[in-house]
Amino acid sequence: MNKYEHFETATLHGGQEPDPTTLSRAVPVYRTSSYVFKSADHAARLFALKEFGNIYSRLGNPTNEVLEQRVSILEGGAASVAVSSGTSAIFYAIITLAKAGDEIISAPNLYGGTYTMFDAILPDLGITVRFADHRDPESFDRLVTEKTRAFYIETIGNPVLDVIDIEAVAAIAKKHHLPLIVDGTFTTPYLLRTIEHGANIVINSLTKWMGGHGTAIGGIMTDAGNFDWSDPRFSLFTQPDRNYHGLRWALDLPPELARIAFALRFRTVPLRNLGACLSPDNAWIFLQGLETLHLRMSRHSENALQVAQFLAKHPKVAWVRYPGLPTDPTYPIAQRYLKRGFGGMVVFGPRGGKAAAERFIDGLRLFSHLANVGDAKSLALHPASTSHSQLTEEQQREGGLSPDLVRLSIGLESIEDIIGDIEQSLGRI
Template sequence: MTTSSKNPETIALHAGYRSDPTTTSVAVPIYQTTSYQFNSTEHASNLFSLKELGNIYTRIMNPTQAVLEERVAALEGGAAALAVSSGQAASLFAVQNICHAGDNFVCSTDIYGGTWNLFANTFETLGIECRFVDPADPENFARATDDKTRCYYGETLPNPKLRVFPIAEVAKIGDDLGVPLIMDNTAAPILCRPIDHGATISMHSTTKFIGGHGTSIGGIIVDSGRFDWEKHADRFPMLNTPDPSYHGAVWTEAVKPLGPIAYIIKARVTLLRDLGAAMSPFNAFMFIQGLETMALRVRQHSENASAVADYLSKHPKVTNVIHPSMQSGEDKRRAEKYMNGGYGALVGFELAGGAEAGQKFIDNLEMFYHVANIGDARSLAIHPATTTHSQLTPEEQEQTGVTEGYVRLSIGIEHIDDIIDDLDRGLEAVDSVPQSGSRSKSSKAAAPSGSNGQKANDEDRNGMPAVTPATLPVQGLPQKWV
């Protein structure tokens, strides 16, 4: 079923499905099958030659997955989507679909640590170069671009810096140079639609807010259908020259009868076929359930997180609060431009006592779960320097916004009083209290360039001096990219 509604609450419940055609079931069935009976040899041939779309094998498509794909594509304002087994698989496929050995792509330094490892290390073994640049100046993307650059990559609300990415500015640079922008929108579903601001591809780790309950692993890639791959044929030979892995198909030509979805079809029938990162039908079903309440959850996440940021900004043991509501200047302008109806669930903060203080805080929480996930209905906490970002070098940690005293919170939908009570409990156990006017070395490093990472106002709220943002150097990069 298609829906004419533009409201996400309605789209999340109705897009892509009305009832099961065989049983009339209102709930989307779990099609727990590997294979599908072809109507005839001609039908089978048409499916394999992409003359028509349909089910072939669950490694590359499944009816339960198809409902999820259509709903997320509708929510993101895209033409088509591809569900995969994890958010990491989505990041991998999104870039690898148009990059091969000898190519490069330009990526924001403000990204999740797991994505950094994938791009900096695993992609290097594939012969694909990732060029990291500071997104505070969008022109850094242009400076790092050459004739081998295949895409730009950023996170809408990057974890852990929470400095909203300049989507339209970088997308415009990409349009002028013939380079598509891929946006990881995991932390901002409902709140932002990157495609509306010029992104070519929007993707999610469905594990997080789409699922919403910490039950299933998955990812999804949404193709806007708006990028002219043929116009830039020299930059994208993988879409414009015969593909020996698929009977010499030229994807921009072969898929034209199906719509402007050459990118996503190629990802499905080559990368997903060959690498096998398929989402299980059961997980697709779980994500569909999550979608149905996502708009309600995201609003409550955002409301609670803003209240937590305000509470932390007044606490004497906290030296630095990282949340879009605490920003000023260009960062504030971008947050207001791109985020609609809230700033998401994530809050970061600094304790002067470094790693010892951060770990002691977490060890004394009772309601919060100490887990590596975000986007759960429950409140979650972690010390990134010793966990999620521990595999990065100190310089890489600094570039991504992680320091020894940094704690990341994913605020849930519990009652705000109970959330604050538990944070009080954790902070009470922390011994180190910063002296008036002082900041720890790690706290200084935590503040990214621009204006994120400060308390809300230049004047103090409780007798404590305001925190002034420090500049985050982008180390180890050619100067022309910085």
């Protein structure tokens, strides 16, 4: 039997065998900047992609390689590249396939940093991002032009938790022969393997549930290996690349490497030359988190559902959003995709608006008030004044964010203690 046949087994064994020299069972941390070449020919072959191996830890590291292979197995992808943060993974993914004059079509219900990158930073580099309506997949179709190079969505939008119909968006992307980039951070591959539903490139913030303990920052990109980059529109893959001695990524590589042309260009162009590399120590931390991902995501989802059900009945709560509530607008879509649970995030608005939301945040005792999600500990935030504060009020509302919204990342504590803290804080309003 393939030992990676089941997700739970892959979280523990994927990408690693005991070290043949030391017989170490655990993954070693390789704290080295560089690696010795066996000969001049060996070095040349590595740089020419005629042989894979270690060159410099900005490009790759044996500890990071285990993490990358494990995530590829969990996602069902062909190759992954780990970087120093989730936002670096997003930025590098975009500039791997798009250049000045190109366009991206994105859903608007994004993490605040991603929205700012798309709305302000990429346009300064000459890449235009057009925002579709995440509730209407056909809106992506209407925005496609000859300059479009990719679609971009999040599985569960941050922070309003709308679940997007991935297959519907993927079908439109396929119709136009465009890659679909999916940020799967809020679901992780345990709850949703987006490649099975049409994703071509998957982004995950390792900082969140994959690491799961709030101890390190990192991100990872997974190339599904299922997109043909030989279309002349993708000139970064079909024209000689001056970043890499004139190589045409989609045309000059042997078939087995052309399949992962995106991952190779991602690693050897933006990562190699811009340098947002992941430290091996952080990679090791994330590997520890992945070993319990399946256990934690089940508990996060179980606790979050109970919190959502509690809030939905509370007299001081004006509204609540959770994909697992039958009353949620995206519940019919969530039911189709999220068979193992609906995730660890709950958002709600207390009666009394923004002032009441701030009072609730200040009254929490067990929850930590900080700008993160996916920790084993329960966390709370008021996004409109923090993580999404750089957006205008109009932009916030376009993504579904209202001034009274409280974002709760539900942890692994006793559900009685979690609900008890929420209840006592609501009592202060």
